[in-house]
Amino acid sequence: MRRLFSVALLAVWAPIAVASELSDTRKAELRHMVLHDCGSCHGMTMKGGLGSALRPVDLEGTDADSLAYIILNGVPGKPMPAWRALINEDEAKWIAEALTKGLIK
Numbered sequence: 677m678r679r680l681f682s683v684a685l686l687a688v689w690a691p692i693a694v695a696s697e698l699s700d701t702r703k704a705e706l707r708h709m710v711l712h713d714c715g716s717c718h719g720m721t722m723k724g725g726l727g728s729a730l731r732p733v734d735l736e737g738t739d740a741d742s743l744a745y746i747i748l749n750g751v752p753g754k755p756m757p758a759w760r761a762l763i764n765e766d767e768a769k770w771i772a773e774a775l776t777k778g779l780i781k
């Protein structure tokens with residue numbers, strides 16, 4: 677009985693424990709979203725289009741937190757939409773870091 681209880685407890689806590697470390701599946705989904713949805717404005721290779729270029733060389737010196745903020749909230753008065761409804765802060769931060777490191781291409 678006691679053992680069953682700890683198993684149940686684990687099941688409840690597990691999703692919270694992994695919240696800040698994204699699964700490989702979620703990373704693949706985000707990568708796909710960036711290439712297709714973000715790529716429609718920023719270019720499929722992030723070289724820019726309607727939206728600015730987002731290659732590591734373009735983002736040099738920009739910190740990932742401010743990029744994540746823009747991704748979550750958009751740029752008021754500009755075509756850059758807010759993505760808050762689709763992704764959470766950890767995911768926006770992951771995208772920002774992946775872009776600065778050139779992990780999405």
Ligand code: HEC
Nearest residue numbers: 710713714717726727728743746747751754755756757759
């Ligand atoms: C409808 C077009 C559009 C889409 C879709 C779009 N963006 Fe943007 N984005 C823009 C524009 C335009 C700007 C430049 C805003 C400005 O002039 O400040 C921008 C700016 C940015 C910036 C700031 C760049 C910098 O150098 O400061 C980041 C980061 C960014 N977008 C990431 C994304 C990501 C990630 C996605 C997908 C989740 C996305 N964008 C989807 C149009 C778009």
